Amino acid sequence: MAPRTRQSQRRRQVLSRERIVEAAIELLDAAGEGALTVRTLTERLSTGSGAIYHHVGTRQELLESAIDTVVSAALDAVPTPARDREGAPEDEIRAVALGLFDAATRHPWLAAQLAAQITRNPWGPVTLQVFERIGRPMRALGVPEHDWFAASSTLVHYILGATTQNTQHADAAPVGDRAEFLDATARAWQDLDPGDYPFVRAVAGQMREHDDRRQFRTGIDTVLKGITATHRPRRRQART
Template sequence: MATRTRRAERREEPLSRERIVEVAVELLDAAGEGGLTFRALAERLATGPGAIYWHVANKSELLDAATDALVAGALEARDARSPKSPRDGIRAVALGLYDAIEVHPWLAVQLATQLSRSPWQPVTLRIFESVGRQVGALGVPENSWFTATSALLHYILGAAGQNAANAVSGRALGPGSSRAQFLDDASKTWEALDPDDYPFTRAVAAQMRDHDDREQFLAGVALILTGMTAAPPSSA
């Protein structure tokens, strides 16, 4: 009886698209895209699937809405910081997306999918516009804007996605394992490689062991910006 009462109380709460997206993000965070079903949503929201379909047509639309909500939040947080220069603006966008993907690893796949299959979607356009405006403000020649912005965007999403995937894999190693231990083991393996076949890999083994993911990510952004402004790429 108590359970039915609680469910009845939950049903009295107004069901909105925003609330549906919020719960969808929770399900995606917990179990990835496979965990997002309308049945699971209905159970979590204590409602029927029909009520959800009134607000969202299908799973694809729901994934797009969840992706859009997180990206909008990341970029709004960047805007609130009022960057003092184009470099600061790009760094802020990069960090906003990095942090969002780190918290929500599934987001990397959704962004990559949209970027490659439907670059006209609002999410892709919003990110491209945020980065592109700053690239233009850096003084990059207009005929190189597309190439420069695309390269920077691919790095940001790719590196952030890889770091998020590494974190997920690290958690899957189980108790007693840690990132530091994993990197130490990998570094020792690199150091034991044949020096004639892998001289470079052996030389950077210690750097790999001691690196910080976030600092490495930002260093990559800075490296691209330095090259972009020193010798802007030509689209011709």
């Protein structure tokens, strides 16, 4: 009786939607988007393809569920600062941006898939979550309502572009050898003709020593400063 009970528990676990999506994320983390197939997933879960289609639908729907699960977890972990504190809207946007950056670092497949999802499915839950969390502080930043979409889109586009580029850089460097890869790149830059590439040669050392996460935050801060500077007169008027 006990073996049958354990078998029934295992079957219920395999056939749950949550377990299927969890297994899909594990596959994506291990080998990338190309590794996620219904056949591979059924082998991993010791089930049939019918169970996959029944619980999550097609492969594309499964991929979208994996993206939604990872992004939702990242955004749910971001604390919302007190709105009456000076600098709170900027802090909230930084926290959301860094939460997405860290999620893309943990899941290297996520950045490109997130960008594609926002473009392909602007009415989907992932797009709505990202835009809501980035766009909600716009009023507190002093941005007039007719500029909310433009300002929030600028931030979202930077986040997507920077995280995707960072993931591609990680793929280009040999595994576990990022420092060596950057050092070789810096040496190549420093060997360039100073007449043709004075700027590139000057920043070669900075490129070698840069930290991806710190650089990402600098970019977010730069965009935020541009947004607040553009709308500063309206913001001061609203406080008087």
